[in-house]
Amino acid sequence: MAKGVLYGVSVGPGDPQLLTLKAVETIAACPVVAAPRTRDGAMVALEIVRGALDLAGKDILPLDFAMSRDAEERAASHRVSAEKLRERLDAGQSVALLNLGDVSVYASYRYLDDILAGEGYATRMIPGVTSFCAAAAALGVSLTDMRRPLCIVPDGGAMADGFFDPGTSYVFMKSGRNLPALLGFLEERGLLASARVVQNVGLPDEKIYRSVEGREINPDYFTVVLLKSEGEARG
Amino acid sequence: MAKGVLYGVSVGPGDPQLLTLKAVETIAACPVVAAPRTRDGAMVALEIVRGALDLAGKDILPLDFAMSRDAEERAASHRVSAEKLRERLDAGQSVALLNLGDVSVYASYRYLDDILAGEGYATRMIPGVTSFCAAAAALGVSLTDMRRPLCIVPDGGAMADGFFDPGTSYVFMKSGRNLPALLGFLEERGLLASARVVQNVGLPDEKIYRSVEGREINPDYFTVVLLKSEGEARG
Numbered sequence: 001m002a003k004g005v006l007y008g009v010s011v012g013p014g015d016p017q018l019l020t021l022k023a024v025e026t027i028a029a030c031p032v033v034a035a036p037r038t039r040d041g042a043m044v045a046l047e048i049v050r051g052a053l054d055l056a057g058k059d060i061l062p063l064d065f066a067m068s069r070d071a072e073e074r075a076a077s078h079r080v081s082a083e084k085l086r087e088r089l090d091a092g093q094s095v096a097l098l099n100l101g102d103v104s105v106y107a108s109y110r111y112l113d114d115i116l117a118g119e120g121y122a123t124r125m126i127p128g129v130t131s132f133c134a135a136a137a138a139l140g141v142s143l144t145d146m147r148r149p150l151c152i153v154p155d156g157g158a159m160a161d162g163f164f165d166p167g168t169s170y171v172f173m174k175s176g177r178n179l180p181a182l183l184g185f186l187e188e189r190g191l192l193a194s195a196r197v198v199q200n201v202g203l204p205d206e207k208i209y210r211s212v213e214g215r216e217i218n219p220d221y222f223t224v225v226l227l228k229s230e231g232e233a234r235g
Numbered sequence: 236m237a238k239g240v241l242y243g244v245s246v247g248p249g250d251p252q253l254l255t256l257k258a259v260e261t262i263a264a265c266p267v268v269a270a271p272r273t274r275d276g277a278m279v280a281l282e283i284v285r286g287a288l289d290l291a292g293k294d295i296l297p298l299d300f301a302m303s304r305d306a307e308e309r310a311a312s313h314r315v316s317a318e319k320l321r322e323r324l325d326a327g328q329s330v331a332l333l334n335l336g337d338v339s340v341y342a343s344y345r346y347l348d349d350i351l352a353g354e355g356y357a358t359r360m361i362p363g364v365t366s367f368c369a370a371a372a373a374l375g376v377s378l379t380d381m382r383r384p385l386c387i388v389p390d391g392g393a394m395a396d397g398f399f400d401p402g403t404s405y406v407f408m409k410s411g412r413n414l415p416a417l418l419g420f421l422e423e424r425g426l427l428a429s430a431r432v433v434q435n436v437g438l439p440d441e442k443i444y445r446s447v448e449g450r451e452i453n454p455d456y457f458t459v460v461l462l463k464s465e466g467e468a469r470g
Contacts, residue, residue, distance in 0.1 A: 010368075017260065020364060021287060022252035052256060102364075104371035104378045105385070113375070125372035127364050129255060129337075133245075136339030137360035140348070143339045150340070150387040151403075154379070168386075 004032075004094040006085060006116055008109040010102045010128020013222075014202025016051030018129045024053055026126055030096040032088045034061040034081075036108065044203075045098035061088070061095070065108045078111040085112060089121050102130045106154050106174060132171040135198035135224040138208055144169055148229045156182040164189070172225040179219040183212065186227070196226045239267075239329040241320060241351055243338040245363020248457075249279075249437025251286030253364045259288055261361055265331040267323045269296040269316075271343065279438075280333035296323070296330070300343045313346040320347060324356050337365045341389050341409060367406040370433035370459040373443055379404055383464045391417040399424070407460040414454040418447065421462070431461045 007026050012018035027033060027049060035046040043062060049055065061084055066077035088095050099107045103125050117123045132152065136143045144150045150169045156178025164170075175182050186192045197209040200222045209215055217223075242261050247253035262268060262284060270281040278297060284290065296319055301312035323330050334342045338360050352358045367387065371378045379385045384403045391413025410417050421427045432444040435457045444450055452458075 012255070015257065017257035018255045018362065020247070020253045020255050021259070022250065024256070025252065102368045104368050104376070106379050106381070107377065110377040117375070123375065125375055127253065127368040127372040129362050129364060130368065133337045133339050133362040133365065137362040140352070140358065140360055141339070142342065142345040144341050144387075144389070146341070147390050149389070152379075152385040152387070154384070155382050 001092045003121060004089040004092055006089060006113065006121055006123045007094065007096045008103040008107070008113060008123065008125045009096045009098055010126055011045050011048045011098050011100060012129040012202070013101050013131035013134045014048060014200060014206070015134070016048050018134065018202060019049070019052045020126070020128060023126050023128060027055075027096045027098075028053060030058075030094045032059045032061055032093050032095040033098065034063055034085060034095050035098040036065050036100075037062040039064075045100050048100075049098060059088075059093075061085075063097075075111075078108070078115065082112050082115040085116060086119075086121075089116070099128075100131075102128045105130055105152070131201055131222065131224050132173060132226070134201045135171075135226060138198050138201055138206070139196055139210065139226065141196070141226070141228075143171065143226065145229050166230040169229045170225075170227040172227075173223070175219070175223055175225065177219055179217065179223055179225075182225065183217065186212075186225075191227060194227060194230075197223060198226075199223045236327045238356060239324040239327055241324060241348070241356055241358045242329065242331045243342070243344040243348060243358065243360045244331045244333055245338045245361055246280050246283050246333050246335060247364040247437070248336050248366035248369045249283060249435060249441070250369070251283050253369065253437060254284070254287045255361070255363060258361050258363060262290075262331045262333075263288060265293075265329045267294045267296055267328050267330040268333065269298055269320060269330050270333040271300050271335075272297040274299075280335050283335075284333055294323075294328075296320075298332075310346075313343070313350065317347050317350040320351060321354075321356075324351070334363075335366075337363045340365055340387070366408060366436055366457065366459050367461070369436045370406075370461060373433050373436055373441070374431055374445065374461065376431070376461070376463075378406065378461065380464050401465040404464045405460075405462040407462070408458070410454070410458055410460065412454055414452065414458055414460075417460065418452065421447075421460075426462060429463060429465075432458060433461075434458045 063081040066073045113123045152171045154174045156175035195212045199207040298316040301308045348358045387406045389409045391410035434442040
């Protein structure tokens with residue numbers, strides 16, 4: 001029997017209308033829909049998809065990814081998820097594995113693709129809208145300045161290491177618990193006035209901060225901080 | 236009479252199936268569809284949209300953006316385009332202005348939004364799939380490594396200035412005429428072996444180079460070069 005194909009399907013950051021035509025078509029064609037589930041049972045990517053198409057009749061496969069800092073713990077959770085996917089693929093069923101945002105940008109999908117493609121299974125990625133592009137659109141701003149680089153920094157990191165360059169624009173994403181430290185870093189350098197923040201973009205509890213100074217901002221996994229380059233690059 | 240709204244609609248990098256549901260809905264609702272036109276008359280963004288929805292009955296408005304290095308020449312071409320858009324908005328017609336890739340990433344849309352929003356017109360951005368996310372999906376790779384930054388570098392630039400950091404992943408886009416210099420830079424530093432190239436992703440003449448060494452690569456405006464960070468960040 002022919003094995004199923006694993007599709008890594010990007011569902012965008014929150015608004016179901018930001019699914020691509022290809023994502024909708026791919027999910028519709030797969031009998032199995034796999035999606036990450038957090039420890040409290042939430043399946044955000046799945047809920048986004050439910051807003052765009054009917055999943056009645058689909059076999060829903062929740063995957064529990066460990067968000068641990070411990071590499072072995074994470075690897076073990078990937079092996080468990082890969083085993084669940086392998087069962088369906090071996091049974092000839094194609095699987096749409098849903099990913100928040102885009103599947104090539106800090107996505108756990110990569111580990112499962114590595115494991116299963118390494119074993120000879122066919123895998124395909126369907127690109128999508130990133131949270132930072134959606135955050136820029138919600139703010140009505142550009143992420144970039146002409147001819148200047150744009151740097152995407154995950155986990156609230158890299159700033160303390162002399163990484164910061166005033167001629168570069170920045171996106172900070174997945175800052176989580178490091179968000180207060182990141183905002184503190186920006187404040188120390190007089191950059192807080194030019195930072196903009198969007199939380200849970202496109203989701204029901206979206207919050208948009210056009211200015212950050214003096215505001216109380218709760219650390220949240222789905223926080224995007226935008227910082228434009230300084231100086232006159234627009235011309 | 237109520238004025239029309241200017242929508243900056245991202246159409247993705249090439250495959251019509253990578254339009255979002257929201258992009259299709261927005262274009263369908265606008266009587267006027269504006270799109271950039273190159274000097275040789277090509278309207279790539281418009282052709283992508285034609286692959287996803289019927290534009291019969293739409294008023295098509297070609298915009299000629301000067302791709303000059305001269306700031307005044309570019310500004311003059313933006314003023315001409317803004318005037319064309321203003322006419323339609325003043326007549327109460329909403330306009331879908333099409334943008335290749337995503338409208339917040341190195342997009343000329345920004346200049347028109349600045350001009351028209353500055354005059355009080357309502358403007359809205361619809362985010363979309365970037366060329367670099369689509370290139371990663373076509374290659375079946377991740378753009379990023381866990382906890383490592385991702386830097387998007389336009390115009391083949393910034394590398395010569397001590398900008399390069401081996402702990403960062405890079406995307407080089409819109410390299411155009413600078414592509415040979417960029418590839419030469421990577422070769423000198425022994426990085427060419429880890430570079431991957433996608434040209435015209437999702438368009439009929441898509442080219443995928445999983446390795447670059449010893450290959451002849453034509454400079455092309457729609458070239459994306461991917462370079463992953465070095466070392467052990469995957470774990």
